[in-house]
Amino acid sequence: MSNKQKGSKNERELYHKFIEHCYRAVRVAGSGTMDNADCDLIAGKKGRKYAIEAKSTKKSVQYISKEQMSNFVTFSDIFKLQPVIAVRFDRVGWYFMHPRALKDAGKTWVITLEDARKKGKKFSQFFL
Numbered sequence: 001m002s003n004k005q006k007g008s009k010n011e012r013e014l015y016h017k018f019i020e021h022c023y024r025a026v027r028v029a030g031s032g033t034m035d036n037a038d039c040d041l042i043a044g045k046k047g048r049k050y051a052i053e054a055k056s057t058k059k060s061v062q063y064i065s066k067e068q069m070s071n072f073v074t075f076s077d078i079f080k081l082q083p084v085i086a087v088r089f090d091r092v093g094w095y096f097m098h099p100r101a102l103k104d105a106g107k108t109w110v111i112t113l114e115d116a117r118k119k120g121k122k123f124s125q126f127f128l
Contacts, residue, residue: 010056010088011040017094017123018043038068038075039083048127051081056088060113064102069109073099087120089113095120096127 001009011027018025018041025043041052053072055062064085076083085102088094095116102109111120 007054007056011054014052014054014086014088014094015041018127021045021123021128023127038071039081040086042079042081049079049081050084050127051076051079052084052086054086054088056090058090060089062087062089062111063105063108064110065108069099069102084126085111087111087116089116094123096123096125097121 015025015027023043023045025041027041028037028039030037039051040054041050043050043052051072053064053068055064073083075081083099084096085099086094086096092113095111097111097116097120099109101115101119102111103115104110
């Protein structure tokens with residue numbers, strides 16, 4: 001399975017998690033490949049509105065470029081959505097956090113599994 005297929009599969013998994021918890025959600029077409037498609041999912045429920053950037057990794061660390069993060073935060077601000085970084089670590093699961101929880105690694109932002117466990121929250125802790 002290619003990285004793009006794996007990413008799409010994980011985005012669909014996350015989409016269904018929102019639907020199962022009575023959120024309205026959409027996957028953003030072209031996210032990651034087209035200009036102005038700066039998030040992976042948009043979800044909302046009773047006044048709570050989120051832009052979600054979903055990442056998945058088999059490693060214990062996930063990097064996000066500063067340009068991608070800047071575009072994501074700007075997109076969220078324009079639409080008045082709360083920006084959420086969702087990282088799925090293989091064999092561990094999803095963690096959700098605000099972009100401020102990521103560490104500056106020079107040219108990128110980084111989240112480690114250890115930091116995700118400390119600063120991130122599971123779906124039910126973050127959204128319910």
